[in-house]
Amino acid sequence: MRDPQDVMMSVKDLRMRYGTNDVLHGVDFTAHRGEVICLLGPNGAGKTTTIEILEGFRMRSEGEVSVLGVDPAHADENWRARLGVVLQAWRDHAKWRVRELLEHLGGYYAPYSTDRIKRPWDPDELIAAVGLTAHADKRVRMLSGGQRRRLDVAIGIVGRPELLFLDEPTAGLDPEARREFHELVHRLTDDDDTTILLTTHDLDEAEKLADRILILNHGRIVADGSADALSRQIAGEAEVRWTLDGQRFVHSTTESTKYVHELFKQHGDAIGDLEVRRASLEDTYMTLVRQAESPLTEVGAR
Numbered sequence: 001m002r003d004p005q006d007v008m009m010s011v012k013d014l015r016m017r018y019g020t021n022d023v024l025h026g027v028d029f030t031a032h033r034g035e036v037i038c039l040l041g042p043n044g045a046g047k048t049t050t051i052e053i054l055e056g057f058r059m060r061s062e063g064e065v066s067v068l069g070v071d072p073a074h075a076d077e078n079w080r081a082r083l084g085v086v087l088q089a090w091r092d093h094a095k096w097r098v099r100e101l102l103e104h105l106g107g108y109y110a111p112y113s114t115d116r117i118k119r120p121w122d123p124d125e126l127i128a129a130v131g132l133t134a135h136a137d138k139r140v141r142m143l144s145g146g147q148r149r150r151l152d153v154a155i156g157i158v159g160r161p162e163l164l165f166l167d168e169p170t171a172g173l174d175p176e177a178r179r180e181f182h183e184l185v186h187r188l189t190d191d192d193d194t195t196i197l198l199t200t201h202d203l204d205e206a207e208k209l210a211d212r213i214l215i216l217n218h219g220r221i222v223a224d225g226s227a228d229a230l231s232r233q234i235a236g237e238a239e240v241r242w243t244l245d246g247q248r249f250v251h252s253t254t255e256s257t258k259y260v261h262e263l264f265k266q267h268g269d270a271i272g273d274l275e276v277r278r279a280s281l282e283d284t285y286m287t288l289v290r291q292a293e294s295p296l297t298e299v300g301a302r
């Protein structure tokens with residue numbers, strides 16, 4: 001079961017500078033076991049840089065980072081075996097066949113199997129989980145872009161990671177593959193309590209998957225909360241729409257439940273087509289990113 005005390009990752013005042021270019025300006029966040037966190041932000045905001053530092057692929061300039069209780073800058077193989085990584089684009093392993101490759105890579109994880117976590121994932125089960133059964137004997141270079149992306153995900157989870165990093169995992173996937181991927185994410189968190197940090201530009205996906213959303217803009221976290229909490233923070237008002245005697249009505253209110261209750265008390269069954277609309281994550285995202293663009297406002301910025 002998820003234990004909110006179980007901190008899987010903690011980042012304090014993380015800063016990154018490339019040459020003279022500061023790209024992370026003091027990023028703070030914590031992730032707990034079994035949480036799915038979506039890292040959103042415009043191109044160049046610093047998402048990949050942040051993830052690469054957490055994965056131990058990039059040295060930070062300043063700040064404290066702990067991933068599975070270890071500083072990634074000084075981590076060992078045992079630590080790495082507990083992580084799963086899906087980068088933006090793998091272009092290797094072209095000559096391997098899908099099942100062979102997963103069997104081969106899975107072999108590296110076998111020594112890290114524990115009583116609680118049996119490593120690696122059975123290749124055929126894994127291939128089925130990512131929807132590649134029909135392509136299991138194909139060479140990697142023969143896969144389509146979307147099939148290759150599914151394989152990337154399989155490679156990322158073959159060692160049954162406790163913590164999984166996914167950088168734009170659904171880029172290039174068709175709607176069906178995308179939905180299957182979402183089911184896989186739910187399966188990983190429900191069955192294995194996997195903690196997941198993923199980046200995406202698909203706000204609908206973030207809303208579906210994330211327990212928590214972090215919005216990074218110009219190297220700063222400008223929002224941290226559930227999709228619901230963020231939309232409440234930004235747009236306190238909801239829009240109530242209904243029809244009465246063939247006429248359409250719209251009313252904006254901060255107390256939609258109370259308002260709807262009053263409507264029914266007054267008009268009962270005569271109310272039709274009732275709809276309550278909160279700000280979408282897209283509205284929230286655009287508002288937060290634009291607010292952070294303006295030097296005069298600091299809403300949500302830390």
Ligand SMILES: Nc1ncnc2c1ncn2[C@@H]1O[C@H](COP(=O)(O)OP(=O)(O)OP(=O)(O)O)[C@@H](O)[C@H]1O
Nearest residue numbers: 018019021023041042043044045046047048049050
């Ligand atoms: N190796 C590097 N050397 C110098 N600058 C870099 C390097 N990698 C990234 N940057 C710069 O750091 C900033 C953040 O880049 P990063 O790739 O982390 O953004 P991102 O949020 O992942 O963007 P995207 O959504 O486009 O993938 C950008 O201004 C980028 O040009």
